[in-house]
Amino acid sequence: MNASAWQMLLEGAWTTVWISGVSIALGVTAGLILALIRIARIPVVDQILVLYISLARATPLVTLALFIFLSAPTFGLNLDRNVAGILALTLNTTAFNAEIWRSAFRNFSREQREAAMAAGMTPWVTFRRIMLPQMMITSLPGLINEMSFLIKGSPAIAVIGIVDLTRVTNRISAVTYEPLPPILVACALYMAAIGCLVWLQRLAEHRANRLAT
Amino acid sequence: MMRFPTRKPNAFHLPSLAAKAMAGTLVALSLSTLSLTAFAADLPEIESRGYLSVATEDNYAPFNFIEDGNAKGFNTDMLEELRNYADFEVRQDILPWTGLLAAVSTGQYDMALTGASVSDERLRVFNYTAPYASAQHFAIKRVGDDSIESVADLSGKTLGVQAGSVLLSRLPELEKMLKEQGGEMGEVVQYESYPEAFADLANGRLDFVIDSAVPVNTLVASKPDVFAKGPAVSGAGYVSWPIPKSSPELLAYMTKFLEHMKETGRLAELQEKWFGESFPDLPDEPLESVEQFHELAGLSD
Numbered sequence: 306m307n308a309s310a311w312q313m314l315l316e317g318a319w320t321t322v323w324i325s326g327v328s329i330a331l332g333v334t335a336g337l338i339l340a341l342i343r344i345a346r347i348p349v350v351d352q353i354l355v356l357y358i359s360l361a362r363a364t365p366l367v368t369l370a371l372f373i374f375l376s377a378p379t380f381g382l383n384l385d386r387n388v389a390g391i392l393a394l395t396l397n398t399t400a401f402n403a404e405i406w407r408s409a410f411r412n413f414s415r416e417q418r419e420a421a422m423a424a425g426m427t428p429w430v431t432f433r434r435i436m437l438p439q440m441m442i443t444s445l446p447g448l449i450n451e452m453s454f455l456i457k458g459s460p461a462i463a464v465i466g467i468v469d470l471t472r473v474t475n476r477i478s479a480v481t482y483e484p485l486p487p488i489l490v491a492c493a494l495y496m497a498a499i500g501c502l503v504w505l506q507r508l509a510e511h512r513a514n515r516l517a518t
Numbered sequence: 519m520m521r522f523p524t525r526k527p528n529a530f531h532l533p534s535l536a537a538k539a540m541a542g543t544l545v546a547l548s549l550s551t552l553s554l555t556a557f558a559a560d561l562p563e564i565e566s567r568g569y570l571s572v573a574t575e576d577n578y579a580p581f582n583f584i585e586d587g588n589a590k591g592f593n594t595d596m597l598e599e600l601r602n603y604a605d606f607e608v609r610q611d612i613l614p615w616t617g618l619l620a621a622v623s624t625g626q627y628d629m630a631l632t633g634a635s636v637s638d639e640r641l642r643v644f645n646y647t648a649p650y651a652s653a654q655h656f657a658i659k660r661v662g663d664d665s666i667e668s669v670a671d672l673s674g675k676t677l678g679v680q681a682g683s684v685l686l687s688r689l690p691e692l693e694k695m696l697k698e699q700g701g702e703m704g705e706v707v708q709y710e711s712y713p714e715a716f717a718d719l720a721n722g723r724l725d726f727v728i729d730s731a732v733p734v735n736t737l738v739a740s741k742p743d744v745f746a747k748g749p750a751v752s753g754a755g756y757v758s759w760p761i762p763k764s765s766p767e768l769l770a771y772m773t774k775f776l777e778h779m780k781e782t783g784r785l786a787e788l789q790e791k792w793f794g795e796s797f798p799d800l801p802d803e804p805l806e807s808v809e810q811f812h813e814l815a816g817l818s819d
Binding site: 307309312313316371374375376377378379386463464465466468472475476477478479480482483484485 | 576577578579583584585586587611612613614616617620621624625626711712713714716717737740741744
């Protein structure tokens with residue numbers, strides 16, 4: 306592998322990281338909002354969300370990305386490829402994140418909530434000051450897990466022409482006919498990205514434990 | 519005001535949900551395929567909006583590939599010529615082969631500027647410009663594998679081929695050739711793209727890989743100590759640019775462009791440069807029907 310191959314790999318890694326990063330940020334927030342809406346159990350809206358969550362969890366990422374990209378002209382949309390890719394990843398991860406948030410919410414201790422109510426907190430203050438910080442800590446392992454799944458599933462968006470890390474290995478081996486070296490480098494780069502996530506998780510947990518004691 | 523219910527919500531009814539989800543997706547898919555042809559732009563629309571949008575590939579040497587981060591290959595040079603020739607802008611997007619033709623047929627792009635082989639299935643959706651390369655199919659084997667000398671030797675051997683490709687759809691021709699000689703097809707392994715198939719051939723997981731004339735020549739020239747060209751496994755075939763059937767004026771325009779390239783001798787120059795030969799025997803007219811293709815390629819119905 307020459308210098309330009311390394312440069313292509315790093316550019317591909319950057320594409321993977323920024324597209325996954327945007328999707329993770331959108332997906333974690335949207336997942337929380339969806340979980341809250343589902344907990345409020347608004348008729349019709351609730352059923353629609355249940356349908357969305359089961360659809361998104363059952364659809365392979367490649368299919369979802371292709372469907373969004375290919376159906377865009379039919380709806381008269383001029384969708385940018387990066388936007389279509391982020392949309393596919395976000396739609397997918399939001400569904401999983403919503404379930405993680407919802408389970409953290411449902412398992413939240415009733416005693417604390419009653420204590421907050423007794424202290425005169427409004428439901429919003431209770432949620433923001435008492436529940437959310439603890440829900441974040443309990444959801445963190447699940448959320449980080451889902452983030453690493455998203456990064457590892459991100460090569461799916463290459464199908465609509467986004468040149469992510471895995472696609473770059475393909476481009477390099479198409480010329481050299483030696484796929485192994487670029488794939489090994491790509492593996493190391495993926496491991497580095499996911500290692501960063503796990504490290505951040507540990508950092509956050511340390512901090513939370515310090516605050517809790 | 520937000521409610522915080524503590525009671526357990528009803529469990530999901532997964533089977534019925536999955537069925538609904540599937541039905542919904544199917545309806546959406548069929549709707550999108552029904553209305554697809556309305557969106558590919560023909561020449562008048564291209565001229566009025568000022569640009570033609572084409573899709574090209576990134577890992578099909580020597581037609582389209584990436585070297586040192588830049589697009590290279592026969593079609594990259596042809597695109598350059600087209601940009602000089604056309605009085606509208608030509609916008610290019612690079613896509614993997616898997617979704618490329620679907621993206622053109624649904625109108626995401628006006629045409630595919632790729633090394634696309636002509637097939638019956640594709641001719642029902644696309645017209646093709648006059649062929650610019652031969653696509654007779656050949657077996658590729660490992661160097662020093664003496665067990666493969668002729669078509670008859672391919673009987674029962676494991677082969678690799680690209681999924682969704684013309685090479686795959688013309689496998690029955692090889693099966694027929696093998697049957698006539700008392701042999702049979704071995705296991706067929708489908709790959710998303712060729713680099714993986716070549717890697718598996720090199721490491722012995724496959725006995726041979728089927729690819730068309732031009733890429734076979736390129737591969738064998740670049741890795742002469744690993745791969746060797748085997749016997750031909752199909753009748754004549756053509757490589758050209760697919761244009762949706764709904765854009766006949768664009769087809770006429772591209773036909774004129776190719777004629778211009780032939781007259782100036784530039785086409786032969788580029789063919790020599792990228793394919794190693796100029797294929798002087800190829801037909802000059804665009805391919806518009808299955809019957810026409812069969813007659814030209816000498817295929818029996």
